Amino acid sequence: MLLQADFNYRERGMATMLWTAALDARSQGKPIASRIGLEADAHRFDGQTHMWEVVMAAHHVQPLSCVLIDKAQFLSKEQVWQCARLVDEGGIPVLCYGLRTDFQGELFSGSAILLGIADALIELKAVCHCGRKAIMNLRVDDDGGAVKAGVQTEIGGNGRYVALCRRHFTEALNG
Incomplete structure (x- = not known):
């Protein structure tokens, strides 16, 4: 779904910025890959990545129409709030994709904050x-x-x- 949304923006000539968690190093090629064979380059975030600063620096070079984040459950509380600031102050839509809970049914910390402050939630079945x-x-x-x-x-x-x-x-x- 993330790759489809990215395609829709790019098809209309709009610039996007893709992100995924740095801890997922499985991919030999592009960092975001779907089970059906689609893939894309992406920036990688870790606990030290300041989303507001990195995205706004890129936005000043080339205006971004959307930021798309894969594996958003691994965002920190601070990073989720930085993403909210991108929307509220930066005027850049941020679409986050990720899991709600872990293998024991416990909320991921990034997911918990997203569930609390997201403008909209769409559950993929x-x-x-x-x-x-x-x-x-x-x-x-x-x-x-x-x-x-x-x-x-x-x-x-x-x-x-x-x-x-x-x-x-x-x-x-x-x-």
């Missing part, structure tokens, strides 16, 4: 194997078993995480 809306992300081990403890952030692809409805997520953790 994922589907559980039962056909219900998948709102949880189960981390699985090499044998497909549920991982119940560990660090909040472990980068992995489709084979490391499974999107499930709350019922099947809970069953997997308790099973």
